[in-house]
Amino acid sequence: MIDERWGPDAREFGAALRETLRRACPPEVVRAIEAEPTGAAAAKLAAGLRSVGLDDLPDDPELLAVAAFELGRAAAPSGFVTADRPRDLRVLLAVAQIAGAAERALELAIDHAKDRRQFGVPIGSFQAVAHKLVDTRIAVDGLILLVRKVAWTGPDAFWSAALISAAVPRAFTVARTTHQVFGGHGFTVEADLQLWTRRLRSWARALPQDPPEARIAIARQLLTDADQVRALWHHERGLALPRWARELDATGVRP
Amino acid sequence: MARLIHRWSGTAVDDVRAEQLGELVVELEIDRLLNLRAAALGERGEDAAAEASMSKVFGSELAQRTAEWVEGVVAAVSSNDPLVADAAQALRTSTAFTIIGGTSEVQRNVIADRGLGLPR
Numbered sequence: 001m002i003d004e005r006w007g008p009d010a011r012e013f014g015a016a017l018r019e020t021l022r023r024a025c026p027p028e029v030v031r032a033i034e035a036e037p038t039g040a041a042a043a044k045l046a047a048g049l050r051s052v053g054l055d056d057l058p059d060d061p062e063l064l065a066v067a068a069f070e071l072g073r074a075a076a077p078s079g080f081v082t083a084d085r086p087r088d089l090r091v092l093l094a095v096a097q098i099a100g101a102a103e104r105a106l107e108l109a110i111d112h113a114k115d116r117r118q119f120g121v122p123i124g125s126f127q128a129v130a131h132k133l134v135d136t137r138i139a140v141d142g143l144i145l146l147v148r149k150v151a152w153t154g155p156d157a158f159w160s161a162a163l164i165s166a167a168v169p170r171a172f173t174v175a176r177t178t179h180q181v182f183g184g185h186g187f188t189v190e191a192d193l194q195l196w197t198r199r200l201r202s203w204a205r206a207l208p209q210d211p212p213e214a215r216i217a218i219a220r221q222l223l224t225d226a227d228q229v230r231a232l233w234h235h236e237r238g239l240a241l242p243r244w245a246r247e248l249d250a251t252g253v254r255p
Numbered sequence: 256m257a258r259l260i261h262r263w264s265g266t267a268v269d270d271v272r273a274e275q276l277g278e279l280v281v282e283l284e285i286d287r288l289l290n291l292r293a294a295a296l297g298e299r300g301e302d303a304a305a306e307a308s309m310s311k312v313f314g315s316e317l318a319q320r321t322a323e324w325v326e327g328v329v330a331a332v333s334s335n336d337p338l339v340a341d342a343a344q345a346l347r348t349s350t351a352f353t354i355i356g357g358t359s360e361v362q363r364n365v366i367a368d369r370g371l372g373l374p375r
Contacts, residue, residue: 004292110371124373127364133373134366138289138309145288146281165281215277216270222280223264223273 004145007062007152014066017052021074024048027192033077042077054080061092065151068093069144072100072203075195088155091208095163096147098203102140102174105196109133109178112185129181136177139170158221161214168211171204256283258338259325272328279321286314305370308362315352316359322349 006014024045032041049055057063068081081093110133113124123129143166150159175197179186186193209217256279268276289310296303326342353359367373 004288004295110373113373122374124367124371125375127360127367130367130371130373131360131363133371134309134312134363137366137371138313141292141306141309142282142285142289142313145292146285149288161277162281162284165278166285211278212270212274215274215281218277218280219268219273222260222276223266223268 006066006148010062010066013063014070017067017070020048020052021070021076025074025076027195030075030077030195049078061089061154062151065092065096065147068096069100072097073104075101075199088157088160091160091163092150092155094203094207095167098167098171098200099143099147101196101200102143102171105174105178105193105200106136106140108193109181112182132177133181136174139173143167143170158218161209161217164207164209164214165211168204168207171200175200256321256325259329262338275324279324282317286317289313305366308365311356312359312362318352319349322346
């Protein structure tokens with residue numbers, strides 16, 4: 001059976017990094033660094049990240065991806081994700097960072113829906129609000145699972161395209177629905193939500209392909225190399241054309 | 256979908272259809288991961304109520320989208336082609352997917368309650 005979680009080492013490092021970021025990178029620090037990118041706050045955060053071992057991570061996609069996820073979750077201003085690495089690894093980290101930011105923005109919106117009361121009840125008790133959050137939860141969970149899968153199997157051009165196809169619409173969906181749930185409260189610069197939603201949108205735009213390009217590349221690869229479909233329907237790793245599909249279709253007329 | 260890919264492989268497929276195919280393949284893979292997650296949680300004896308419902312909502316709605324699309328793109332081929340007949344059958348069957356075993360609306364209530372902890 002598969003394990004859908006991060007691997008044990010990644011889980012341990014992710015937890016340590018999250019704890020460091022919780023203390024060293026609250027929204028006030030993000031704002032201070034935004035105001036002065038090379039100031040004292042930035043130097044202090046960089047030192048904190050060094051102390052948890054961010055600069056000494058081995059070249060393991062899972063560890064790097066969990067780090068990018070946690071940095072995104074904290075909206076931490078850091079050059080870690082954009083550092084010079086092979087292209088597909090860079091895409092994995094960029095999407096992991098988007099997934100982290102999406103996770104946090106969604107958590108903020110869910111907490112707000114529990115606290116904020118209108119018409120005498122918490123707004124999260126209205127199905128119109130709850131179902132929007134549920135759909136966003138499903139979208140974000142799907143992206144996180146895809147990030148973990150690619151971190152585990154190792155990034156390549158095919159899966160980079162898959163990550164981009166999934167991440168971009170999800171980043172925009174999360175930004176849109178979380179602002180909707182916050183109503184007027186999330187719209188101001190003083191509200192913390194924008195720290196994540198601005199990044200979600202700009203990080204999604206900074207990916208090296210746009211979703212149509214990525215999807216066409218995926219389809220072209222599947223259509224020219226039927227064996228690539230192997231990993232899609234494979235139990236352990238996902239995505240070769242199953243035998244039954246070829247056999248069932250063997251009687252079909254090619255157009 | 257696998258049979259459609261097999262059918263189309265080596266033929267000229269325009270960019271519009273290629274894009275739709277690529278998107279659905281990625282979403283089907285994500286659906287598979289949501290399914291496997293619910294199964295893995297269950298295997299470890301953890302509570303998977305919300306995760307199972309997420310997989311059901313996403314999978315059944317994606318199945319309808321996929322069936323609609325496949326039926327649309329193969330319909331023009333030929334009337335006595337088994338793939339055309341099976342695609343039409345899949346489209347009819349998929350209508351039930353968002354209803355059987357708890358409608359998508361009920362599943363979303365379960366996820367809101369058990370997964371997000373939203374007040375009822």
